Amino acid sequence: MEFFLKLGQVGHHLPMLMRASLVNLELLGALLVIGFLIGTLVALLQVYGGRVLSTVAFVYEWIFRSIPALVLLFLFYYGPSHFGIDVQAFLAASLALGFRSSAYQSQIFRGAIQAIPSGQMVAARALGMSRLSAIRHVILPQAFRLAIPGWSNEYSSVVKDTTLAYAVTLNEIMRYAKTIMDRQYDLAMATFIVVALVFLVFTYSGNALLGLVERRFRIPGLQMPGATGAIL
Amino acid sequence: MREGTMDALLVVEDIHKRYGKEEVLKGVSFQLRKGETKVIIGPSGTGKSTLLRCINRLTEPDRGRVWLEGVEVTSRKVDINRIRAQIGFVFQDFNLFTHLTALGNVRLGPMRVLGMRKEEATKLAQEELARVGLADKADAFPAQLSGGQQQRVSIARALAMNPKLILFDEPTSALDPELIGEVLEVMIQLAKDGMTMIVVTHEMGFARSVADEIIFMEKGVIVEQGPPAQLFSAPKHPRTAEFLSKITELYGGTEE
Numbered sequence: 001m002e003f004f005l006k007l008g009q010v011g012h013h014l015p016m017l018m019r020a021s022l023v024n025l026e027l028l029g030a031l032l033v034i035g036f037l038i039g040t041l042v043a044l045l046q047v048y049g050g051r052v053l054s055t056v057a058f059v060y061e062w063i064f065r066s067i068p069a070l071v072l073l074f075l076f077y078y079g080p081s082h083f084g085i086d087v088q089a090f091l092a093a094s095l096a097l098g099f100r101s102s103a104y105q106s107q108i109f110r111g112a113i114q115a116i117p118s119g120q121m122v123a124a125r126a127l128g129m130s131r132l133s134a135i136r137h138v139i140l141p142q143a144f145r146l147a148i149p150g151w152s153n154e155y156s157s158v159v160k161d162t163t164l165a166y167a168v169t170l171n172e173i174m175r176y177a178k179t180i181m182d183r184q185y186d187l188a189m190a191t192f193i194v195v196a197l198v199f200l201v202f203t204y205s206g207n208a209l210l211g212l213v214e215r216r217f218r219i220p221g222l223q224m225p226g227a228t229g230a231i232l
Numbered sequence: 233m234r235e236g237t238m239d240a241l242l243v244v245e246d247i248h249k250r251y252g253k254e255e256v257l258k259g260v261s262f263q264l265r266k267g268e269t270k271v272i273i274g275p276s277g278t279g280k281s282t283l284l285r286c287i288n289r290l291t292e293p294d295r296g297r298v299w300l301e302g303v304e305v306t307s308r309k310v311d312i313n314r315i316r317a318q319i320g321f322v323f324q325d326f327n328l329f330t331h332l333t334a335l336g337n338v339r340l341g342p343m344r345v346l347g348m349r350k351e352e353a354t355k356l357a358q359e360e361l362a363r364v365g366l367a368d369k370a371d372a373f374p375a376q377l378s379g380g381q382q383q384r385v386s387i388a389r390a391l392a393m394n395p396k397l398i399l400f401d402e403p404t405s406a407l408d409p410e411l412i413g414e415v416l417e418v419m420i421q422l423a424k425d426g427m428t429m430i431v432v433t434h435e436m437g438f439a440r441s442v443a444d445e446i447i448f449m450e451k452g453v454i455v456e457q458g459p460p461a462q463l464f465s466a467p468k469h470p471r472t473a474e475f476l477s478k479i480t481e482l483y484g485g486t487e488e
Contacts, residue, residue, distance in 0.1 A: 116330075127317065138329050224329060
């Protein structure tokens with residue numbers, strides 16, 4: 001009974017909590033875009049880049065997959081101030097977690113690219129297409145389709161990572177929830193239940209949307225989820 | 233331009249290719265006139281496919297030269313994409329683009345390589361699909377087509393580029409026996425229409441009835457070449473006779 005009373009009290013904070021959760025969504029958008037663009041580039045360099053560029057891409061992936069997210073956040077937020085550069089929390093979090101996500105996404109895209117039978121690249125080149133044109137019109141459209149299940153996973157992981165940004169003073173939902181708790185410790189449980197519910201909704205709706213995209217772009221006659229053997 | 237190559241569409245001269253220790257091509261030369269169909273036969277692993285791939289440099293030859301209508305294909309200065317656009321290639325495994333319909337497969341080259349507008353390329357693609365008997369399959373995806381149909385789409389894809397010649401690399405070897413006929417039919421019609429073709433195949437019936445000349449290759453060299461009648465009835469080289477009798481036994485003399 002008492003608990004529901006507290007849930008009611010958290011209700012007063014609900015508008016602010018929701019507003020703070022928009023910051024999480026903004027950060028999520030930034031992470032997914034940065035991660036997608038750089039992840040795609042890194043994957044392409046790993047597969048097609050030649051010795052030097054592919055090595056650079058693998059080192060990049062190794063670095064950003066190895067360093068803990070919090071350490072990256074602190075490096076990007078507090079690091080530049082040593083050189084007299086002031087970086088805003090949102091930018092620091094976007095870069096730190098975005099690069100990290102790009103490393104994971106590059107793995108997903110690399111696997112997808114390599115799952116496409118190599119004969120299709122050869123056939124595109126035989127038509128007179130440049131390598132870039134073949135990548136754009138033949139390889140990537142298929143790779144992105146194959147990558148959706150893995151990418152869904154990465155989405156779920158990145159959406160939760162946005163709460164880590166509270167550690168670099170970004171006013172997102174976790175930070176706001178903690179402020180409530182600091183003021184009124186007895187509201188802690190109820191507050192974090194609300195936060196948990198918000199993320200259940202975020203994860204569910206994102207995955208549902210990606211499921212729709214996957215069905216929309218499914219190739220007729222082809223078994224989709226990574227079942228590349230069916231191509232041959 | 234060399235002497236005696238004036239009327240040749242394609243000149244292949246002294247092609248060498250080595251993979252590690254093994255030399256797969258040990259100096260292969262031949263010429264092809266416009267409208268001619270040449271069939272290359274020979275045991276597996278004698279460099280027939282490698283030879284085809286050296287012609288449009290999908291595989292870089294180590295040595296030797298190739299000319300297409302007097303333009304040196306093997307020159308470092310040539311824009312190889314422009315050359316490849318003029319040479320059709322049909323693969324053993326079809327290599328269709330999985331995410332595109334039959335129509336999409338056929339019009340991709342005209343749109344992305346020749347810069348054709350979409351409506352124009354679509355019309356062209358429909359014509360080429362009709363030419364291989366697949367007008368009704370334009371909207372089907374490769375995974376919805378039989379092997380024979382896929383190979384016909386890949387022939388239409390090559391035709392849509394309006395190539396000067398088409399190279400066929402064992403186009404029926406990956407097909408179930410009952411699907412071979414429909415692909416050979418298309419190829420026979422192409423030859424009749426005057427398309428210039430080089431065909432690597434084990435289909436002796438096709439070779440006998442369509443080829444202007446047959447090249448017998450073994451161990452990276454041309455052992456013997458000549459018109460089918462001569463090669464089949466009076467081979468000069470004992471290895472040619474041996475191979476022909478063995479292959480006829482294996483594959484039968486279909487498509488007479």
